[in-house]
Amino acid sequence: MADVIEKTEMELEYEALLARLREGEMDAFREAFFDLHTYEQSEFYLELEEEDRQKMYHFLSPEEVAEFFDSLELEPEEYDALFEEMDARYAASMLGAMQYDNAVDILNEVTKEKLTSFLTLMDRADAQEIRKLMNYEEDTAGGIMTTEFVSVTSLMTVREAMRHLKQMALDSETIYYVFVVDPDRKLAGILSLRELIIADDDAYIGDIMVERVVSARVSDDQEEVAQIMRDYDFLAMPVVDYQDHLVGIITADDIMDVMAEEAHEDYSRLAGMSEIEPASDSSFSTAKKRLPWLIGLTFMGMITAAMLTTFEDTLAQVAVLGAFIPIIGGMAGNSGTQSLAVAVRGIATGEIKDTSKIKLALREMGSGLITGLVCGLIIFGIITLLYDSSILGIIVGVSLLIAMTLATLLGTLIPLLMSRLNIDPAVASGPFITTANDIISLLVYFSLANAFMSYLL
Amino acid sequence: MADVIEKTEMELEYEALLARLREGEMDAFREAFFDLHTYEQSEFYLELEEEDRQKMYHFLSPEEVAEFFDSLELEPEEYDALFEEMDARYAASMLGAMQYDNAVDILNEVTKEKLTSFLTLMDRADAQEIRKLMNYEEDTAGGIMTTEFVSVTSLMTVREAMRHLKQMALDSETIYYVFVVDPDRKLAGILSLRELIIADDDAYIGDIMVERVVSARVSDDQEEVAQIMRDYDFLAMPVVDYQDHLVGIITADDIMDVMAEEAHEDYSRLAGMSEIEPASDSSFSTAKKRLPWLIGLTFMGMITAAMLTTFEDTLAQVAVLGAFIPIIGGMAGNSGTQSLAVAVRGIATGEIKDTSKIKLALREMGSGLITGLVCGLIIFGIITLLYDSSILGIIVGVSLLIAMTLATLLGTLIPLLMSRLNIDPAVASGPFITTANDIISLLVYFSLANAFMSYLL
Missing domain, CATH: 3.10.580.10 (CBS-domain)
Structure with a gap:
């Protein structure tokens, strides 16, 4: 009969397996363990306490552990912790028995001392293959290939x-x-x-x-x-x-x-993060990972604030201008993020080649003009109606048009420029583009307001 | 000898192939065409003018065209255009000869009339298999499976x-x-x-x-x-x-x-888009796709503006308050987007199960508190120093702390709630969360400023 695996069945199986491990029934444990798919073996292994894992190292050969180590995808710290508890010779044999490309992925993350020790303790032929693969950059074809083929x-x-x-x-x-x-x-x-x-x-x-x-x-x-x-x-x-x-x-x-x-990487950068933290991370470790981004953005935000402070008199004269700061900055940010997303993904998938870069920038500027015109007209209509001031409507509407056009263009140009300079364009994260657009768009807005101040008063 | 394919070589090959097609050298064309990988065949096919494609339909059988149609990934309009120029009987045979799952993907997008006509003209056994597969929802296992297995x-x-x-x-x-x-x-x-x-x-x-x-x-x-x-x-x-x-x-x-x-979908939504438009789209069609999002955001932005207008007197009295609107709204937006990204991806990958939802919300709130405290202290320090007013520093700093905590919590709760209601949480796009956070954070800021107005004057 087909054994269609349900999550709950699996949990029961893991419990039974753990009992066998703890009671030292080596043969029964091995039999049930090898019935599992290597991915399930790895899930079981990771859920164990250290002392139970120690028992597993006695029940299984390095080659058998290597089978499921191939399907692990852990953080460097986690591998370190596992190697800490393994006998070095056992760990070396295990690494040598893994698929070479996977072993290299892990060895790229361990300390230099550990790496040297593992390669010395390992079977010479394995060590040689692994050393060869380690010469390639991690994110190249050489870095992800395996030498085990027919x-x-x-x-x-x-x-x-x-x-x-x-x-x-x-x-x-x-x-x-x-x-x-x-x-x-x-x-x-x-x-x-x-x-x-x-x-x-x-x-x-x-x-x-x-x-x-x-x-x-x-x-x-x-x-x-x-x-x-x-x-x-x-x-x-x-x-x-x-x-x-x-x-x-x-x-x-x-x-x-x-x-x-x-x-995952492109997505994280768009959200202004180094990585999407696992749900299991603590508040403290999550905050630690996000803070560098947020602190950087705080300082950029202070530049916006300093720029706006120079318009303090304008604001004091016509306070209602302040009410439209969020919508102008926000809409510029939204348009900029949209065109950033197009450029980052286009570069990543290779859709954007050198020849079409200028075409893309023009396309985006055109799109910024059209959307800016539509949104600017809408906002002009609403303000004229609600605030009974068509001159305020014109100032906000025109600012929106200019801000959205510039933001759209900037959202394309910055990643294109970065890619030309061989910087990963995904680094131009959403929030940074947004903050840059804040400054430009509000400068346009307040300059316009200043120019037409006499009509506003 | 290994024929390692370079992009430029490929272009030369396509040109030679096109010449054979235009000169009506059917045998030479077929020989060279079948040397290509099906993906390359599809690339060649798509680059042609309609009259050249018509010639191809004479040179190749529906089954031969089906081979490379399997590797096409086009927009519905593009398929429509191709079927428009094909003889209906030819198109039906071609669809029947495709892998069933791919044929279904295409047939899901054509008009009802076309669908009925194709299924009627098709070989009966093929039509039956395709009808069976079309009963399944597009994004389920049934919708993407094929029935051609051993x-x-x-x-x-x-x-x-x-x-x-x-x-x-x-x-x-x-x-x-x-x-x-x-x-x-x-x-x-x-x-x-x-x-x-x-x-x-x-x-x-x-x-x-x-x-x-x-x-x-x-x-x-x-x-x-x-x-x-x-x-x-x-x-x-x-x-x-x-x-x-x-x-x-x-x-x-x-x-x-x-x-x-x-x-792609999650990424688009985070950027506030229905899809990342292809670089080849025109300004007009790009603008048309982005406008629904941008218009929605304009109206949400007007809510922020209306809310801020109620604080016009506060702004008129202490105009410098306006300078910190972007940083408070922006930082709330940034924190909210970060926690949104974690929740959306966590739900998508299944990492977040029902049990850990409360834990995640608490984790995020804790992280919001810590990051808010750090950024609030930084901003308090800078303002006290630059603006020589510790009371202004306290108001902005505390607003930042509260805004970032609330935004982080909201960024988690909204997608979790949507997923509970069986709405795809990715719909809670970045910009909408950001605008919602604008309103809340600025309300906190101006309420605080109002409460401490006597110290500010």
């Missing part, structure tokens, strides 16, 4: 290739693509397992392989690679070095992680 | 299963998982092709299959399914109906699209 030569027959595949099946991250290399280790072609299965057993790989391969260079940005794999619906993509040697592959599950990570 | 029974041997797989390989969206059903069509187990390949040819499927299957129900939300597939690193996941019958599968490429779509 490669064949074009002179093999389908039968020979299938036999080779069977042997390699356990040690490869995916067997659903077979990569064909020439004697020089250069990438010559690709075959999906689907094509291999349909093919005649006696056919030569060289005759049936697809020679037209889309590959990534080790230095390619992970976000670009993700975009290509998504466009092409690839389950795996080969990575080549600068001499076109096949050095690794990137698999779909890595790409899903990259996509989640990049979307 | 299933075997537990009584088959590995050899028989492999033979069956070879026959089905061309018509299935993935062959990398084989789903095992009992005579009742109920899901009984699962086997990866990797396990099948390693297994002994004479073994029975029932003996080697994994009985513990994680499956989705047809009505499950696509975002939850995406989360599970990402957690478990699945390449495909079975979908069952309410009687546990296997009715379809969801593949990793669908999940990547779902992830991109959901992240």
Whole structure:
């Protein structure tokens, strides 16, 4: 019968498993534990107290722990804590048995001393592979690829290739693509397992392989690679070095992680945060993470206040002008955030290339003009009606038009400029653009009000 | 030799291909066209003028066009335009030859008349499958699954299963998982092709299959399914109906699209937009999409203005109060957006369950208090120093503390409340929360200022 897993069933299972662990029933524990999917194993492991985890290290080999360590996604501190409680030799063997790309992700975060110790204690061949991968930048194709793939030569027959595949099946991250290399280790072609299965057993790989391969260079940005794999619906993509040697592959599950990570990052920045804190964080640690942003914004806000203070006399003469400060600053902020969002995502997905940058800026300015005109007219109408002063209506309405146009343009230009300077445009976070737009829009507003002061009094 | 594709090479290839199309060299065109990956075929197709596309419909069969139509991701209007120029019978055959889940995605967007006509003209078996899939809500597991999968029974041997797989390989969206059903069509187990390949040819499927299957129900939300597939690193996941019958599968490429779509949606809403408009949109169409949001925000801004107008006398007496309107409103907006982002993403990823909602609200309020206290103290210090008035410093500082605490709490409570009411919390977009926080924070500020007016004068 199909065992459709419900959340509550799972909790019961975890409890039973924990009881076996605590009572020291090693065989029963192992049997039930290996029935779990590695993701479930990792969930179980993370819920344990340290002393229970210590028991697990006695019940399971480093290789068995490595299986579910591959699916963990923890913060650096959390890995540190786990390695603190593991025997160093055990931890090293475990890391060596992990998929190399995942081990590298973890080792990139530990202290230099720990890294050296782990690499020394590890099996030499594993350490060598891991050292090789650690040379690549974390967010490049080289940084997320794995070296555990199946490669064949074009002179093999389908039968020979299938036999080779069977042997390699356990040690490869995916067997659903077979990569064909020439004697020089250069990438010559690709075959999906689907094509291999349909093919005649006696056919030569060289005759049936697809020679037209889309590959990534080790230095390619992970976000670009993700975009290509998504466009092409690839389950795996080969990575080549600068001499076109096949050095690794990137698999779909890595790409899903990259996509989640990049979307998360852009989203956080738009909200003015370094990261979306986990719901389990304390108030104190949440506040600590948000404060750098908020303190920066406080100082920027003080610049706005200082600028407005120079208009103190204007405000004293016509106090009602103060009532429209939030709407002018706010609408400029809203328009600016919209065009910022378009530019940041457009750059991230590669939709915006160098040639279309000017076109985009013009498009946004046009859109700012149209929306500013509409909103300006609405506000002019309302103010003329409610405040019985068409000159106040004109001043606020025109300020809104200018503010929204400038804000829209700025919201595009700043990220485009940053990307030109090779700064991640997502750093131009929403709140900073909004505060910059506050200053500009209110300067326009009060300058206009000053100019028409005689009509307002 | 490996043919590593560069963008510029590609453009040259497209041009050569276009020349063959225009000169009517059908065989040469077909040969070169089928050398392209389906994604590249679709890129080429979309760049054409209508008359060139008409030629393509003569050179390619509906089934051949369906191959690359599967990888298109267009707006409803764009599909409409393409179907307008296609012969209805050709379009119907083409849709029937597409992967069913993709055909359904397109057919969900066309007019009722077109839908009826296509389903009538289509091969009856295809139409039936598509009608079945169209019964499911678009953003559920049923709405994104495909019915083209390989299933075997537990009584088959590995050899028989492999033979069956070879026959089905061309018509299935993935062959990398084989789903095992009992005579009742109920899901009984699962086997990866990797396990099948390693297994002994004479073994029975029932003996080697994994009985513990994680499956989705047809009505499950696509975002939850995406989360599970990402957690478990699945390449495909079975979908069952309410009687546990296997009715379809969801593949990793669908999940990547779902992830991109959901992240895109949350991001757009945070920026106060229905969608991030493509860079190719015109100013006019961009403005049209943004205006509903901006007009709504203009009216909300007028509420803030009306509220502030009631404090006109206060402003007239102490005009410098006006200088701090942007910082108080702005900081409340920033804090509120941060906690909104945490709540929206937490709900979307399922991290926030019912039980931890109160804990999250308290955590956020605590974080609001701490950050409000720090920023309030900073602003108190600066104002006391620059404006030589500690009473003004106290009023602005305390307002900031109260405003940031309330805004943080509100930023959490509103999305939590919406999710309780089964409204997508992402609708509580950043700008709306920010404007609501403007009103509350400025009310606090001016009430405080009024209360201490005698000290300010």
